[in-house]
Amino acid sequence: MDRELLLLGLLMEGRMHGYRLNEYISDVMGLAAGVKKSSAYYTLDRLERDGYVSQEVEQEGKRPPRRVYEIKETGRAQFFALLRSQLGGYTQTYYSDDAGVAFMDYLPPAEVAVLLSQKRERVMGVMEQFRALPDQGQAWRHVVEHDLAHLEAELVWLDIVLRDLSVGG
Numbered sequence: 001m002d003r004e005l006l007l008l009g010l011l012m013e014g015r016m017h018g019y020r021l022n023e024y025i026s027d028v029m030g031l032a033a034g035v036k037k038s039s040a041y042y043t044l045d046r047l048e049r050d051g052y053v054s055q056e057v058e059q060e061g062k063r064p065p066r067r068v069y070e071i072k073e074t075g076r077a078q079f080f081a082l083l084r085s086q087l088g089g090y091t092q093t094y095y096s097d098d099a100g101v102a103f104m105d106y107l108p109p110a111e112v113a114v115l116l117s118q119k120r121e122r123v124m125g126v127m128e129q130f131r132a133l134p135d136q137g138q139a140w141r142h143v144v145e146h147d148l149a150h151l152e153a154e155l156v157w158l159d160i161v162l163r164d165l166s167v168g169g
Contacts (some may be wrong), residue, residue, distance in 0.1 A: 003043045004052075005086060008079040011053060011071035018044065018067045044069055052078050093150075101161075113165045120158045127151045 010021055022040055047053045052075030059065045071079070097119075104112045130144050130151070 002082060002086060003039060004047065005079065005082040007040065007043055007047065008052065008071060008075055008082065011069055011075065012079060015068055015070045017058070018069065021069065047075065050078075051075075109165045113162055116158055116162055116165070120155065120162070123151055123154050123158070127155075 006025070007021065010016060010024060016024075018041060021044070025040060044053065044055070048055050048069075051072065053069050053071055055067050055069050057065045058068050107115075127148060130148055133144055135141065
């Protein structure tokens with residue numbers, strides 16, 4: 001997911017302090033968004049510089065001051081432009097693991113089978129994490145289902161390669 005779209009979309013729901021934004025991203029969207037705390041703050045600072053969000057520092061009692069972000073009208077326009085672009089476009093997925101697959105013939109097939117079996121277990125673990133995410137409504141369900149469909153395709157592909165290794169090995 002595009003970080004700008006994600007953060008602007010969260011701010012469409014109302015003013016939010018940085019900690020709450022990061023908490024939501026890590027607790028709810030962490031698996032799907034791939035946004036780290038430092039990159040979220042960097043993106044928020046850039047969105048502020050670009051005039052899409054405003055920030056003010058609030059002090060509540062003896063608590064440390066916190067930055068509260070709010071989307072501006074220009075940010076709303078940018079959100080809808082990004083949303084339409086993402087929903088109507090297509091970004092081809094590239095898998096960094098393909099470099100290893102391209103050269104797996106340099107290893108003994110039995111070792112490749114062990115390594116790919118380990119990868120399969122990791123994929124299954126990620127699937128379980130997605131399945132355990134809290135329900136955030138219909139749109140969020142589609143995000144989770146999309147990621148699960150890719151993970152299921154990965155498992156099918158791994159099973160094919162593992163079968164080929166056992167037949168050829």
